[in-house]
Amino acid sequence: MSLRSLGRVLRFGLMNVLRNGWFSIASIIVITITLFIIGVFAIQSFVIVGTTQGIQDKLDLSVYFNDDVPEEDILAIRTAVANRPDVKSVDYISKERAFEIWQERRTSERVKSLVTPEDNPLPRSLVIHAYDPGKLGTLAKLFERDQYQEQVRRVSYRDNQSVIESLVATARSVRQSGWILAAIFFFLSFVLIYNMTRVIILSRAHEIEIMRLVGSTTTFVRAPYLVEAAVIGFVGALLALGAVYLFLRYDLASATPLLSIAKFLAPDMLEFFWSNLVTITIVTLLLGIGSTVFMSSVAVRRFVKF
Amino acid sequence: MIDLVHVTKSYARVSHPGQRVLALDDVSLTIEKGELVSLVGPSGAGKSTLVRLLIAEERPDSGKLLVAERDISRLAPRELPYYRRKVGVVFQDFKLLPRKTVAENIAFALEVSDASPADIRERVPRMLTLVGLADKGANYPNELSGGEKQRLAIARAMVHSPRILIADEPTGNLDPGTTTEIVELLERINRSGTTIILATHNKDVVDRLRRRVIAVEHGRVVSDRQIGRYELPSHHAAVGAEGLGS
Numbered sequence: 001m002s003l004r005s006l007g008r009v010l011r012f013g014l015m016n017v018l019r020n021g022w023f024s025i026a027s028i029i030v031i032t033i034t035l036f037i038i039g040v041f042a043i044q045s046f047v048i049v050g051t052t053q054g055i056q057d058k059l060d061l062s063v064y065f066n067d068d069v070p071e072e073d074i075l076a077i078r079t080a081v082a083n084r085p086d087v088k089s090v091d092y093i094s095k096e097r098a099f100e101i102w103q104e105r106r107t108s109e110r111v112k113s114l115v116t117p118e119d120n121p122l123p124r125s126l127v128i129h130a131y132d133p134g135k136l137g138t139l140a141k142l143f144e145r146d147q148y149q150e151q152v153r154r155v156s157y158r159d160n161q162s163v164i165e166s167l168v169a170t171a172r173s174v175r176q177s178g179w180i181l182a183a184i185f186f187f188l189s190f191v192l193i194y195n196m197t198r199v200i201i202l203s204r205a206h207e208i209e210i211m212r213l214v215g216s217t218t219t220f221v222r223a224p225y226l227v228e229a230a231v232i233g234f235v236g237a238l239l240a241l242g243a244v245y246l247f248l249r250y251d252l253a254s255a256t257p258l259l260s261i262a263k264f265l266a267p268d269m270l271e272f273f274w275s276n277l278v279t280i281t282i283v284t285l286l287l288g289i290g291s292t293v294f295m296s297s298v299a300v301r302r303f304v305k306f
Numbered sequence: 307m308i309d310l311v312h313v314t315k316s317y318a319r320v321s322h323p324g325q326r327v328l329a330l331d332d333v334s335l336t337i338e339k340g341e342l343v344s345l346v347g348p349s350g351a352g353k354s355t356l357v358r359l360l361i362a363e364e365r366p367d368s369g370k371l372l373v374a375e376r377d378i379s380r381l382a383p384r385e386l387p388y389y390r391r392k393v394g395v396v397f398q399d400f401k402l403l404p405r406k407t408v409a410e411n412i413a414f415a416l417e418v419s420d421a422s423p424a425d426i427r428e429r430v431p432r433m434l435t436l437v438g439l440a441d442k443g444a445n446y447p448n449e450l451s452g453g454e455k456q457r458l459a460i461a462r463a464m465v466h467s468p469r470i471l472i473a474d475e476p477t478g479n480l481d482p483g484t485t486t487e488i489v490e491l492l493e494r495i496n497r498s499g500t501t502i503i504l505a506t507h508n509k510d511v512v513d514r515l516r517r518r519v520i521a522v523e524h525g526r527v528v529s530d531r532q533i534g535r536y537e538l539p540s541h542h543a544a545v546g547a548e549g550l551g552s
Protein backbone atom coordinates (compact mmCIF):
# COMPACT_ATOMS: atom_id res chain seq x y z
CA MET A 1 0.00 0.00 0.00
CA SER A 2 1.31 3.40 -0.91
CA LEU A 3 1.75 6.23 1.58
CA ARG A 4 -1.08 8.00 -0.16
CA SER A 5 -3.43 5.07 0.38
CA LEU A 6 -2.29 4.79 3.98
CA GLY A 7 -3.26 8.43 4.46
CA ARG A 8 -6.67 7.75 2.94
CA VAL A 9 -7.22 4.66 5.06
CA LEU A 10 -6.42 6.72 8.15
CA ARG A 11 -8.79 9.46 7.03
CA PHE A 12 -11.60 6.99 6.31
CA GLY A 13 -11.06 5.36 9.71
CA LEU A 14 -11.16 8.66 11.57
CA MET A 15 -14.27 9.70 9.68
CA ASN A 16 -15.89 6.41 10.64
CA VAL A 17 -15.31 7.06 14.33
CA LEU A 18 -17.25 10.32 14.01
CA ARG A 19 -19.91 8.76 11.79
CA ASN A 20 -20.58 6.05 14.35
CA GLY A 21 -21.10 8.52 17.18
CA TRP A 22 -22.75 6.53 19.95
CA PHE A 23 -21.19 3.24 18.98
CA SER A 24 -17.76 4.78 19.26
CA ILE A 25 -18.59 6.41 22.59
CA ALA A 26 -19.94 3.16 24.05
CA SER A 27 -16.84 1.25 22.94
CA ILE A 28 -14.54 3.91 24.33
CA ILE A 29 -16.36 3.70 27.67
CA VAL A 30 -15.99 -0.08 28.07
CA ILE A 31 -12.37 0.02 26.98
CA THR A 32 -11.72 2.82 29.45
CA ILE A 33 -13.34 0.87 32.28
CA THR A 34 -11.43 -2.31 31.38
CA LEU A 35 -8.06 -0.59 31.24
CA PHE A 36 -8.84 1.41 34.37
CA ILE A 37 -9.55 -1.75 36.36
CA ILE A 38 -6.42 -3.42 35.05
CA GLY A 39 -4.41 -0.29 35.79
CA VAL A 40 -5.54 0.13 39.38
CA PHE A 41 -5.11 -3.55 40.26
CA ALA A 42 -1.76 -3.86 38.52
CA ILE A 43 -0.37 -0.78 40.25
CA GLN A 44 -1.70 -1.99 43.58
CA SER A 45 -0.15 -5.43 43.09
CA PHE A 46 3.21 -3.93 42.23
CA VAL A 47 3.10 -1.60 45.22
CA ILE A 48 2.07 -4.34 47.64
CA VAL A 49 4.77 -6.65 46.35
CA GLY A 50 7.30 -3.83 46.61
CA THR A 51 6.17 -2.96 50.13
CA THR A 52 6.29 -6.51 51.45
CA GLN A 53 9.73 -6.90 49.92
CA GLY A 54 10.86 -3.77 51.73
CA ILE A 55 9.36 -4.92 54.99
CA GLN A 56 10.89 -8.39 54.64
CA ASP A 57 14.31 -6.76 54.41
CA LYS A 58 13.61 -4.74 57.52
CA LEU A 59 12.45 -7.75 59.52
CA ASP A 60 14.72 -8.45 62.41
CA LEU A 61 14.83 -9.87 65.87
CA SER A 62 15.87 -7.60 68.72
CA VAL A 63 17.21 -9.12 71.94
CA TYR A 64 17.35 -6.57 74.78
CA PHE A 65 19.72 -7.20 77.65
CA ASN A 66 19.53 -6.29 81.30
CA ASP A 67 21.87 -3.46 82.29
CA ASP A 68 23.87 -5.65 84.67
CA VAL A 69 25.06 -8.05 81.95
CA PRO A 70 28.77 -7.46 81.16
CA GLU A 71 29.41 -6.27 77.63
CA GLU A 72 31.83 -9.20 76.98
CA ASP A 73 29.00 -11.62 77.60
CA ILE A 74 26.79 -9.85 75.08
CA LEU A 75 29.60 -9.80 72.53
CA ALA A 76 30.22 -13.51 73.15
CA ILE A 77 26.58 -14.26 72.51
CA ARG A 78 26.79 -12.12 69.40
CA THR A 79 29.72 -14.17 68.06
CA ALA A 80 27.92 -17.41 68.82
CA VAL A 81 24.75 -16.30 67.08
CA ALA A 82 26.61 -14.82 64.09
CA ASN A 83 28.23 -18.22 63.51
CA ARG A 84 24.91 -19.87 62.93
CA PRO A 85 24.40 -20.66 59.20
CA ASP A 86 20.87 -19.21 59.08
CA VAL A 87 21.92 -15.84 60.48
CA LYS A 88 22.78 -13.09 58.05
CA SER A 89 24.06 -10.48 60.46
CA VAL A 90 24.11 -9.49 64.09
CA ASP A 91 24.54 -5.89 65.16
CA TYR A 92 25.36 -4.80 68.67
CA ILE A 93 23.51 -1.72 69.81
CA SER A 94 25.34 -0.11 72.69
CA LYS A 95 23.73 2.37 75.08
CA GLU A 96 25.27 5.23 73.09
CA ARG A 97 23.94 3.89 69.80
CA ALA A 98 20.54 3.29 71.39
CA PHE A 99 20.54 6.90 72.50
CA GLU A 100 21.34 8.10 68.99
CA ILE A 101 18.52 6.01 67.56
CA TRP A 102 16.22 7.43 70.20
CA GLN A 103 17.18 10.94 69.19
CA GLU A 104 16.45 10.19 65.54
CA ARG A 105 12.91 9.12 66.32
CA ARG A 106 10.18 11.42 65.27
CA THR A 107 8.70 12.18 68.61
CA SER A 108 8.22 15.38 70.55
CA GLU A 109 11.15 17.10 72.21
CA ARG A 110 9.53 16.44 75.56
CA VAL A 111 9.63 12.69 75.03
CA LYS A 112 13.16 12.88 73.68
CA SER A 113 14.33 14.83 76.70
CA LEU A 114 13.30 11.95 78.98
CA VAL A 115 16.52 10.28 77.95
CA THR A 116 19.92 11.93 78.30
CA PRO A 117 23.41 10.42 77.93
CA GLU A 118 23.81 10.73 81.72
CA ASP A 119 20.48 9.20 82.56
CA ASN A 120 20.00 6.58 79.84
CA PRO A 121 17.52 3.79 80.66
CA LEU A 122 17.67 2.39 77.10
CA PRO A 123 18.81 -1.24 77.12
CA ARG A 124 21.65 -2.61 75.03
CA SER A 125 20.55 -5.06 72.35
CA LEU A 126 21.55 -7.40 69.57
CA VAL A 127 19.73 -6.92 66.27
CA ILE A 128 19.64 -10.19 64.31
CA HIS A 129 18.80 -10.52 60.60
CA ALA A 130 18.06 -14.00 59.30
CA TYR A 131 18.37 -15.12 55.68
CA ASP A 132 14.78 -16.28 55.97
CA PRO A 133 12.71 -13.92 58.11
CA GLY A 134 10.43 -16.88 58.87
CA LYS A 135 13.27 -18.39 60.95
CA LEU A 136 13.29 -15.46 63.36
CA GLY A 137 10.77 -17.28 65.53
CA THR A 138 13.14 -20.20 66.06
CA LEU A 139 15.93 -17.82 66.93
CA ALA A 140 13.71 -15.97 69.37
CA LYS A 141 12.96 -19.26 71.16
CA LEU A 142 16.69 -19.67 71.81
CA PHE A 143 16.71 -16.52 73.91
CA GLU A 144 13.59 -17.49 75.77
CA ARG A 145 15.38 -20.51 77.26
CA ASP A 146 16.29 -20.64 80.96
CA GLN A 147 20.03 -20.14 80.42
CA TYR A 148 19.38 -16.59 79.23
CA GLN A 149 16.67 -15.75 81.73
CA GLU A 150 18.99 -13.67 83.91
CA GLN A 151 20.47 -11.74 81.02
CA VAL A 152 17.69 -11.11 78.50
CA ARG A 153 15.13 -8.51 79.37
CA ARG A 154 12.93 -8.84 76.30
CA VAL A 155 12.81 -10.39 72.78
CA SER A 156 10.77 -8.69 70.07
CA TYR A 157 9.88 -9.68 66.52
CA ARG A 158 6.35 -11.01 66.32
CA ASP A 159 4.28 -7.93 65.46
CA ASN A 160 5.95 -7.28 62.12
CA GLN A 161 5.57 -10.86 60.99
CA SER A 162 1.80 -10.96 61.32
CA VAL A 163 1.48 -7.70 59.38
CA ILE A 164 3.59 -9.17 56.60
CA GLU A 165 1.57 -12.36 56.45
CA SER A 166 -1.75 -10.58 56.25
CA LEU A 167 -0.39 -8.13 53.67
CA VAL A 168 0.85 -10.94 51.44
CA ALA A 169 -2.42 -12.81 51.80
CA THR A 170 -4.50 -9.74 51.01
CA ALA A 171 -2.29 -8.84 48.08
CA ARG A 172 -2.88 -12.29 46.66
CA SER A 173 -6.65 -12.13 46.98
CA VAL A 174 -6.79 -8.55 45.70
CA ARG A 175 -4.77 -9.55 42.68
CA GLN A 176 -7.04 -12.52 42.02
CA SER A 177 -10.22 -10.48 42.19
CA GLY A 178 -8.50 -7.85 40.02
CA TRP A 179 -7.78 -10.38 37.32
CA ILE A 180 -11.27 -11.79 37.46
CA LEU A 181 -12.79 -8.32 37.11
CA ALA A 182 -10.40 -7.46 34.29
CA ALA A 183 -11.27 -10.70 32.51
CA ILE A 184 -14.98 -9.97 32.82
CA PHE A 185 -14.53 -6.51 31.36
CA PHE A 186 -12.24 -7.74 28.62
CA PHE A 187 -14.95 -10.18 27.67
CA LEU A 188 -17.57 -7.40 27.78
CA SER A 189 -15.48 -5.15 25.58
CA PHE A 190 -14.83 -7.99 23.17
CA VAL A 191 -18.56 -8.69 22.86
CA LEU A 192 -19.32 -5.01 22.41
CA ILE A 193 -16.58 -4.19 19.91
CA TYR A 194 -17.06 -7.38 17.94
CA ASN A 195 -20.77 -6.73 17.64
CA MET A 196 -20.30 -3.06 16.99
CA THR A 197 -17.94 -3.81 14.14
CA ARG A 198 -20.33 -6.45 12.83
CA VAL A 199 -23.33 -4.12 12.88
CA ILE A 200 -21.34 -1.34 11.21
CA ILE A 201 -20.07 -3.68 8.53
CA LEU A 202 -23.56 -5.00 7.83
CA SER A 203 -24.95 -1.47 7.75
CA ARG A 204 -22.31 -0.57 5.22
CA ALA A 205 -22.88 -3.54 2.95
CA HIS A 206 -23.95 -1.12 0.23
CA GLU A 207 -20.78 0.92 0.50
CA ILE A 208 -18.60 -2.19 0.61
CA GLU A 209 -20.32 -3.52 -2.50
CA ILE A 210 -19.62 -0.24 -4.31
CA MET A 211 -16.00 -0.31 -3.24
CA ARG A 212 -15.67 -3.80 -4.65
CA LEU A 213 -17.32 -2.83 -7.94
CA VAL A 214 -15.08 0.17 -8.52
CA GLY A 215 -11.92 -1.88 -8.00
CA SER A 216 -10.97 -1.10 -4.43
CA THR A 217 -8.41 -3.40 -2.84
CA THR A 218 -9.30 -5.49 0.20
CA THR A 219 -7.03 -3.41 2.41
CA PHE A 220 -9.03 -0.34 1.57
CA VAL A 221 -12.22 -1.99 2.65
CA ARG A 222 -10.85 -3.57 5.81
CA ALA A 223 -8.16 -1.29 7.14
CA PRO A 224 -10.42 1.66 8.02
CA TYR A 225 -12.25 -0.55 10.54
CA LEU A 226 -8.95 -1.34 12.19
CA VAL A 227 -7.98 2.32 12.23
CA GLU A 228 -11.34 3.04 13.78
CA ALA A 229 -10.70 0.40 16.45
CA ALA A 230 -7.20 1.77 17.07
CA VAL A 231 -8.59 5.26 17.62
CA ILE A 232 -11.13 3.86 20.09
CA GLY A 233 -8.37 1.95 21.89
CA PHE A 234 -6.12 5.01 21.94
CA VAL A 235 -8.76 7.36 23.33
CA GLY A 236 -9.90 4.68 25.81
CA ALA A 237 -6.31 4.20 27.02
CA LEU A 238 -5.78 7.93 27.55
CA LEU A 239 -9.06 8.25 29.45
CA ALA A 240 -8.15 5.20 31.55
CA LEU A 241 -4.79 6.76 32.44
CA GLY A 242 -6.56 9.96 33.48
CA ALA A 243 -9.08 7.97 35.51
CA VAL A 244 -6.35 5.97 37.26
CA TYR A 245 -4.56 9.20 38.13
CA LEU A 246 -7.69 10.84 39.56
CA PHE A 247 -8.52 7.65 41.44
CA LEU A 248 -5.13 7.62 43.14
CA ARG A 249 -4.89 11.38 43.54
CA TYR A 250 -8.19 11.64 45.38
CA ASP A 251 -7.64 8.33 47.16
CA LEU A 252 -10.93 6.83 46.01
CA ALA A 253 -9.44 3.41 46.75
CA SER A 254 -10.26 3.78 50.42
CA ALA A 255 -13.94 4.09 49.54
CA THR A 256 -13.90 0.91 47.45
CA PRO A 257 -14.50 -2.25 49.55
CA LEU A 258 -12.39 -4.55 47.38
CA LEU A 259 -9.53 -2.08 47.46
CA SER A 260 -9.70 -1.11 51.14
CA ILE A 261 -6.24 -2.60 51.62
CA ALA A 262 -5.07 0.30 49.49
CA LYS A 263 -5.98 2.75 52.21
CA PHE A 264 -2.51 3.06 53.63
CA LEU A 265 -0.86 2.39 50.26
CA ALA A 266 -2.49 5.31 48.43
CA PRO A 267 0.54 7.63 48.60
CA ASP A 268 2.80 4.77 47.49
CA MET A 269 0.51 3.99 44.57
CA LEU A 270 0.47 7.62 43.41
CA GLU A 271 4.24 7.71 43.78
CA PHE A 272 4.54 4.48 41.79
CA PHE A 273 2.25 5.95 39.11
CA TRP A 274 4.42 9.02 38.68
CA SER A 275 7.77 7.30 38.78
CA ASN A 276 6.66 4.70 36.20
CA LEU A 277 4.49 7.05 34.13
CA VAL A 278 6.25 6.37 30.83
CA THR A 279 6.06 2.58 31.19
CA ILE A 280 2.49 2.70 32.43
CA THR A 281 1.46 4.94 29.52
CA ILE A 282 3.13 2.74 26.92
CA VAL A 283 1.71 -0.48 28.36
CA THR A 284 -1.81 0.99 28.62
CA LEU A 285 -1.72 2.33 25.05
CA LEU A 286 -0.42 -0.96 23.67
CA LEU A 287 -3.00 -2.91 25.61
CA GLY A 288 -5.84 -0.58 24.57
CA ILE A 289 -4.95 -0.34 20.89
CA GLY A 290 -3.86 -3.96 20.62
CA SER A 291 -7.02 -5.36 22.16
CA THR A 292 -9.48 -3.19 20.20
CA VAL A 293 -7.71 -3.82 16.91
CA PHE A 294 -7.69 -7.54 17.64
CA MET A 295 -11.38 -7.52 18.58
CA SER A 296 -12.50 -5.69 15.47
CA SER A 297 -10.18 -7.64 13.17
CA VAL A 298 -11.95 -10.83 14.24
CA ALA A 299 -15.25 -9.28 13.11
CA VAL A 300 -13.75 -7.79 9.93
CA ARG A 301 -12.31 -11.15 8.95
CA ARG A 302 -15.68 -12.76 9.42
CA PHE A 303 -18.04 -10.20 8.02
CA VAL A 304 -16.29 -8.24 5.29
CA LYS A 305 -16.94 -10.49 2.34
CA PHE A 306 -14.90 -9.42 -0.59
CA MET B 307 -12.31 -9.32 -26.42
CA ILE B 308 -14.73 -11.60 -24.54
CA ASP B 309 -14.99 -15.35 -25.04
CA LEU B 310 -17.28 -17.67 -23.16
CA VAL B 311 -16.42 -21.29 -23.79
CA HIS B 312 -19.00 -23.82 -22.55
CA VAL B 313 -19.77 -21.84 -19.44
CA THR B 314 -22.10 -23.40 -16.90
CA LYS B 315 -23.20 -21.78 -13.68
CA SER B 316 -25.60 -23.03 -11.03
CA TYR B 317 -26.65 -21.72 -7.64
CA ALA B 318 -27.43 -23.63 -4.49
CA ARG B 319 -31.09 -23.34 -3.54
CA VAL B 320 -31.33 -22.05 -0.01
CA SER B 321 -34.94 -23.20 0.31
CA HIS B 322 -34.12 -26.73 -0.90
CA PRO B 323 -30.74 -27.77 0.47
CA GLY B 324 -28.86 -30.07 -1.84
CA GLN B 325 -30.66 -28.84 -4.94
CA ARG B 326 -29.20 -26.39 -7.45
CA VAL B 327 -30.65 -23.90 -9.93
CA LEU B 328 -29.03 -23.97 -13.34
CA ALA B 329 -28.63 -20.28 -14.28
CA LEU B 330 -26.33 -20.69 -17.30
CA ASP B 331 -26.28 -23.94 -19.23
CA ASP B 332 -23.28 -24.53 -21.50
CA VAL B 333 -23.09 -21.03 -22.94
CA SER B 334 -20.52 -20.24 -25.62
CA LEU B 335 -20.23 -16.85 -27.30
CA THR B 336 -17.72 -14.30 -28.50
CA ILE B 337 -17.89 -10.53 -28.31
CA GLU B 338 -15.44 -8.48 -30.33
CA LYS B 339 -13.74 -5.31 -29.26
CA GLY B 340 -15.89 -2.24 -29.88
CA GLU B 341 -19.20 -4.09 -30.10
CA LEU B 342 -22.40 -2.93 -28.45
CA VAL B 343 -24.31 -6.07 -27.57
CA SER B 344 -27.81 -6.27 -26.11
CA LEU B 345 -28.51 -9.22 -23.89
CA VAL B 346 -32.22 -9.97 -23.76
CA GLY B 347 -34.38 -12.64 -22.24
CA PRO B 348 -37.22 -13.14 -19.81
CA SER B 349 -36.83 -12.76 -16.09
CA GLY B 350 -34.69 -15.51 -14.65
CA ALA B 351 -33.09 -16.28 -18.02
CA GLY B 352 -29.59 -15.79 -16.67
CA LYS B 353 -28.68 -12.27 -17.87
CA SER B 354 -27.55 -10.97 -14.50
CA THR B 355 -25.69 -14.19 -13.87
CA LEU B 356 -23.70 -13.59 -17.03
CA VAL B 357 -23.00 -10.02 -15.92
CA ARG B 358 -21.80 -11.23 -12.51
CA LEU B 359 -19.50 -13.75 -14.15
CA LEU B 360 -18.05 -11.05 -16.40
CA ILE B 361 -17.25 -8.74 -13.49
CA ALA B 362 -15.75 -11.71 -11.61
CA GLU B 363 -18.33 -11.47 -8.86
CA GLU B 364 -19.15 -15.13 -9.40
CA ARG B 365 -17.15 -18.02 -10.80
CA PRO B 366 -18.47 -20.49 -13.36
CA ASP B 367 -18.96 -24.14 -12.35
CA SER B 368 -17.19 -25.16 -15.53
CA GLY B 369 -16.04 -23.68 -18.80
CA LYS B 370 -13.73 -20.81 -19.64
CA LEU B 371 -14.35 -17.10 -19.38
CA LEU B 372 -11.74 -15.23 -21.36
CA VAL B 373 -11.52 -11.47 -21.27
CA ALA B 374 -8.67 -9.99 -23.29
CA GLU B 375 -7.24 -13.50 -23.52
CA ARG B 376 -7.14 -13.97 -19.75
CA ASP B 377 -9.20 -16.62 -18.02
CA ILE B 378 -10.92 -14.50 -15.41
CA SER B 379 -12.41 -17.47 -13.59
CA ARG B 380 -8.87 -18.19 -12.47
CA LEU B 381 -7.99 -14.74 -11.13
CA ALA B 382 -6.40 -14.75 -7.70
CA PRO B 383 -8.34 -12.74 -5.10
CA ARG B 384 -5.67 -10.06 -5.03
CA GLU B 385 -5.89 -9.62 -8.80
CA LEU B 386 -9.64 -8.98 -8.74
CA PRO B 387 -9.54 -5.26 -7.85
CA TYR B 388 -7.22 -4.56 -10.78
CA TYR B 389 -9.44 -6.55 -13.12
CA ARG B 390 -12.54 -4.67 -11.96
CA ARG B 391 -10.90 -1.36 -12.84
CA LYS B 392 -10.75 -2.61 -16.42
CA VAL B 393 -14.46 -3.45 -16.50
CA GLY B 394 -17.00 -0.77 -15.66
CA VAL B 395 -20.45 -1.80 -14.49
CA VAL B 396 -23.78 -0.06 -13.87
CA PHE B 397 -27.02 -1.40 -12.45
CA GLN B 398 -30.69 -0.60 -12.39
CA ASP B 399 -30.44 0.68 -8.80
CA PHE B 400 -27.46 3.00 -9.51
CA LYS B 401 -25.55 2.05 -6.34
CA LEU B 402 -24.57 5.58 -5.37
CA LEU B 403 -23.37 6.73 -1.96
CA PRO B 404 -26.14 9.01 -0.68
CA ARG B 405 -23.94 10.97 1.72
CA LYS B 406 -21.38 11.90 -0.88
CA THR B 407 -21.86 14.58 -3.50
CA VAL B 408 -21.91 13.77 -7.22
CA ALA B 409 -18.24 14.71 -7.56
CA GLU B 410 -17.31 12.80 -4.37
CA ASN B 411 -19.05 9.67 -5.61
CA ILE B 412 -16.71 9.66 -8.61
CA ALA B 413 -13.67 10.73 -6.60
CA PHE B 414 -14.34 7.89 -4.14
CA ALA B 415 -13.85 5.29 -6.88
CA LEU B 416 -10.47 6.84 -7.61
CA GLU B 417 -9.48 7.27 -3.98
CA VAL B 418 -9.99 3.61 -3.14
CA SER B 419 -7.93 2.56 -6.13
CA ASP B 420 -4.83 4.50 -5.21
CA ALA B 421 -5.18 7.36 -7.74
CA SER B 422 -3.11 10.48 -7.15
CA PRO B 423 -4.82 13.72 -6.09
CA ALA B 424 -3.76 15.29 -9.40
CA ASP B 425 -5.37 12.41 -11.25
CA ILE B 426 -8.56 12.82 -9.25
CA ARG B 427 -8.70 16.57 -9.89
CA GLU B 428 -8.32 15.95 -13.60
CA ARG B 429 -10.59 12.96 -14.08
CA VAL B 430 -13.63 13.85 -11.97
CA PRO B 431 -14.61 16.95 -14.01
CA ARG B 432 -13.83 15.11 -17.23
CA MET B 433 -16.22 12.30 -16.30
CA LEU B 434 -18.90 14.78 -15.22
CA THR B 435 -18.61 16.54 -18.57
CA LEU B 436 -18.74 13.22 -20.40
CA VAL B 437 -22.14 12.43 -18.91
CA GLY B 438 -23.43 16.01 -18.91
CA LEU B 439 -23.39 16.58 -15.14
CA ALA B 440 -20.70 19.25 -15.05
CA ASP B 441 -22.95 21.71 -13.22
CA LYS B 442 -24.20 19.13 -10.65
CA GLY B 443 -20.89 18.20 -9.03
CA ALA B 444 -21.82 19.67 -5.65
CA ASN B 445 -25.30 18.15 -5.52
CA TYR B 446 -26.21 15.02 -3.58
CA PRO B 447 -27.64 11.96 -5.35
CA ASN B 448 -31.13 12.50 -3.87
CA GLU B 449 -31.21 15.87 -5.62
CA LEU B 450 -30.84 14.19 -9.01
CA SER B 451 -33.45 12.76 -11.36
CA GLY B 452 -33.37 9.05 -12.17
CA GLY B 453 -31.65 9.71 -15.48
CA GLU B 454 -29.05 11.91 -13.84
CA LYS B 455 -28.38 9.24 -11.21
CA GLN B 456 -27.77 6.68 -13.91
CA ARG B 457 -25.50 9.10 -15.75
CA LEU B 458 -23.55 9.57 -12.52
CA ALA B 459 -23.27 5.79 -12.18
CA ILE B 460 -21.98 5.61 -15.75
CA ALA B 461 -19.47 8.39 -15.08
CA ARG B 462 -18.19 6.44 -12.08
CA ALA B 463 -18.01 3.22 -14.09
CA MET B 464 -15.95 5.01 -16.75
CA VAL B 465 -13.54 6.64 -14.32
CA HIS B 466 -10.78 4.07 -14.79
CA SER B 467 -11.22 4.25 -18.60
CA PRO B 468 -12.33 0.61 -18.79
CA ARG B 469 -12.26 -1.24 -22.08
CA ILE B 470 -15.59 -2.87 -21.32
CA LEU B 471 -18.73 -1.31 -19.86
CA ILE B 472 -21.44 -3.64 -18.64
CA ALA B 473 -24.92 -2.33 -17.92
CA ASP B 474 -27.48 -4.56 -16.19
CA GLU B 475 -30.98 -3.11 -16.76
CA PRO B 476 -29.67 0.47 -16.68
CA THR B 477 -33.02 1.86 -17.78
CA GLY B 478 -35.18 -0.40 -15.63
CA ASN B 479 -36.22 2.47 -13.36
CA LEU B 480 -36.45 5.18 -16.01
CA ASP B 481 -39.21 6.69 -18.15
CA PRO B 482 -38.99 6.40 -21.97
CA GLY B 483 -37.50 9.88 -22.53
CA THR B 484 -34.79 9.36 -19.96
CA THR B 485 -34.17 5.87 -21.30
CA THR B 486 -33.37 7.31 -24.73
CA GLU B 487 -30.99 9.76 -23.09
CA ILE B 488 -29.09 6.93 -21.34
CA VAL B 489 -28.99 4.74 -24.45
CA GLU B 490 -27.60 7.66 -26.47
CA LEU B 491 -24.93 8.16 -23.83
CA LEU B 492 -24.01 4.46 -24.03
CA GLU B 493 -23.82 4.70 -27.84
CA ARG B 494 -21.55 7.72 -27.54
CA ILE B 495 -19.25 5.86 -25.12
CA ASN B 496 -19.27 2.88 -27.49
CA ARG B 497 -18.25 5.09 -30.43
CA SER B 498 -15.14 6.13 -28.54
CA GLY B 499 -14.05 2.47 -28.53
CA THR B 500 -15.48 0.95 -25.34
CA THR B 501 -17.11 -2.46 -25.73
CA ILE B 502 -20.60 -2.38 -24.23
CA ILE B 503 -22.82 -5.18 -22.97
CA LEU B 504 -26.36 -4.11 -22.21
CA ALA B 505 -28.67 -6.53 -20.40
CA THR B 506 -32.23 -5.31 -20.77
CA HIS B 507 -35.92 -6.09 -20.91
CA ASN B 508 -36.69 -2.97 -22.89
CA LYS B 509 -37.97 -3.80 -26.39
CA ASP B 510 -37.84 -0.16 -27.62
CA VAL B 511 -34.22 0.20 -26.60
CA VAL B 512 -33.15 -2.94 -28.42
CA ASP B 513 -35.18 -2.24 -31.51
CA ARG B 514 -33.91 1.33 -31.79
CA LEU B 515 -30.25 0.39 -31.36
CA ARG B 516 -30.18 -1.94 -34.39
CA ARG B 517 -27.09 -3.64 -33.08
CA ARG B 518 -26.24 -7.20 -32.13
CA VAL B 519 -28.79 -8.93 -29.90
CA ILE B 520 -28.16 -12.10 -27.91
CA ALA B 521 -31.27 -13.74 -26.50
CA VAL B 522 -31.03 -16.10 -23.55
CA GLU B 523 -33.69 -18.27 -22.07
CA HIS B 524 -33.43 -20.85 -19.29
CA GLY B 525 -29.71 -20.26 -19.20
CA ARG B 526 -29.12 -20.93 -22.89
CA VAL B 527 -28.41 -18.69 -25.86
CA VAL B 528 -31.49 -19.11 -28.05
CA SER B 529 -30.66 -16.55 -30.74
CA ASP B 530 -27.75 -14.30 -31.70
CA ARG B 531 -28.28 -11.81 -34.53
CA GLN B 532 -25.94 -9.13 -35.78
CA ILE B 533 -28.71 -6.59 -36.33
CA GLY B 534 -31.36 -7.89 -34.01
CA ARG B 535 -34.75 -6.99 -32.73
CA TYR B 536 -36.34 -7.79 -29.40
CA GLU B 537 -38.05 -11.05 -30.25
CA LEU B 538 -38.02 -14.20 -28.29
CA PRO B 539 -38.69 -17.62 -29.76
CA SER B 540 -40.93 -18.77 -26.96
CA HIS B 541 -44.16 -16.83 -26.62
CA HIS B 542 -44.56 -17.21 -22.85
CA ALA B 543 -41.18 -15.59 -22.41
CA ALA B 544 -42.16 -12.63 -24.58
CA VAL B 545 -45.22 -12.09 -22.44
CA GLY B 546 -43.25 -12.51 -19.22
CA ALA B 547 -40.68 -9.98 -20.31
CA GLU B 548 -43.19 -7.16 -20.38
CA GLY B 549 -43.13 -5.00 -17.31
CA LEU B 550 -41.11 -7.31 -15.09
CA GLY B 551 -38.34 -5.91 -12.94
CA SER B 552 -35.12 -7.81 -12.50
Ligand SMILES: Nc1ncnc2c1ncn2[C@@H]1O[C@H](COP(=O)(O)OP(=O)(O)OP(=O)(O)O)[C@@H](O)[C@H]1O
Nearest residue numbers: 317318327329348349350351352353354355551552
Ligand atom coordinates in the same frame (compact mmCIF):
# COMPACT_ATOMS: atom_id res chain seq x y z
N1 LIG C 1 -27.65 -15.70 -5.79
C1 LIG C 1 -28.51 -16.60 -6.28
N2 LIG C 1 -28.81 -17.69 -5.58
C2 LIG C 1 -29.65 -18.62 -6.06
N3 LIG C 1 -30.23 -18.53 -7.26
C3 LIG C 1 -29.98 -17.46 -8.01
C4 LIG C 1 -29.11 -16.44 -7.57
N4 LIG C 1 -29.04 -15.47 -8.52
C5 LIG C 1 -29.83 -15.90 -9.51
N5 LIG C 1 -30.41 -17.07 -9.23
C6 LIG C 1 -31.28 -17.85 -10.10
O1 LIG C 1 -30.60 -18.01 -11.32
C7 LIG C 1 -31.48 -17.82 -12.41
C8 LIG C 1 -30.98 -16.71 -13.29
O2 LIG C 1 -31.06 -15.49 -12.59
P1 LIG C 1 -30.60 -14.10 -13.17
O3 LIG C 1 -30.61 -13.12 -12.08
O4 LIG C 1 -29.33 -14.31 -13.91
O5 LIG C 1 -31.77 -13.78 -14.21
P2 LIG C 1 -32.02 -12.47 -15.08
O6 LIG C 1 -32.03 -12.91 -16.48
O7 LIG C 1 -31.07 -11.42 -14.71
O8 LIG C 1 -33.48 -12.07 -14.63
P3 LIG C 1 -34.10 -10.60 -14.53
O9 LIG C 1 -34.47 -10.26 -15.90
O10 LIG C 1 -35.30 -10.80 -13.66
O11 LIG C 1 -33.08 -9.74 -13.93
C9 LIG C 1 -32.85 -17.56 -11.81
O12 LIG C 1 -33.55 -18.77 -11.78
C10 LIG C 1 -32.54 -17.10 -10.41
O13 LIG C 1 -33.58 -17.47 -9.54
Ligand SMILES: [Mg+2]
Nearest residue numbers: 353354474552
Ligand atom coordinates in the same frame (compact mmCIF):
# COMPACT_ATOMS: atom_id res chain seq x y z
MG1 LIG D 1 -31.19 -9.46 -13.82
